[in-house]
Amino acid sequence: MSLLGGNDLKEQQKINDLELKINREKQKLNKKLTRQKILLGAFMVELLETGKVEGLTQYTADNLEDFLTRPGDKELMSDLIGNLKKSVFE
Template sequence: MGLLGGIDLKEKQKINELELKINREKQKLDKKLTRQKILLGTFLVDALENDSVDGLKEYTTNNLLDFLTRQVDKELMADLVRELSDKQN
C-alpha cells in the first residue's frame, strides 16, 4: 500500500473518531430528552394527585388509554386510569 495506504488509514481513524464523537453527543441528547420527559411526567402526576388543574383528571381518564398504542402500555396504565376515575366520582 505504501504512502497512499497510510493516508487512508489516517482518514479512517479520523472518521472513526468523529463517529464516536457524534454517538456521544447523541447519547447526551437522548439523556436530556429522557430527563425532560421524566420531569414533565412528574409535574403532571403532581397536578393529577393534587387535582390542581380543572378537568385534567377527566381528560386523562377519557383519553390516556386511547393515546397509548401498545397493549402492554395500556395494561400498565389501566390501574392508574381506574384510580383517577374513582377519585373523580
C-alpha cells in the same frame, strides 16, 4: 511503504473518532430528552394528585387509554387509569 493510500488509515481513524463523538452527543441528547419527559411526567402527576387544574383528571381518565398504542403500555397504565376514573366520580 505504499505509494498509494498511505494516509487512508489516518483518515479512517479520524472518521471513526468523529463517529464516536457524534454517538456520544446523541446519547447525551437522548438522556436530556428522557429527563425532560420524566420531569414533565412528575409535574403532571403532581397536578393530578392535588387537583390543582380543574378538569385535568377527567380529561386524563377519558383520553389516556386512547393515547397509549402498545398493549404492554395499556396494561402498565390500567391501574392508574382505573384510579383516575374512580377519583373523578368521588
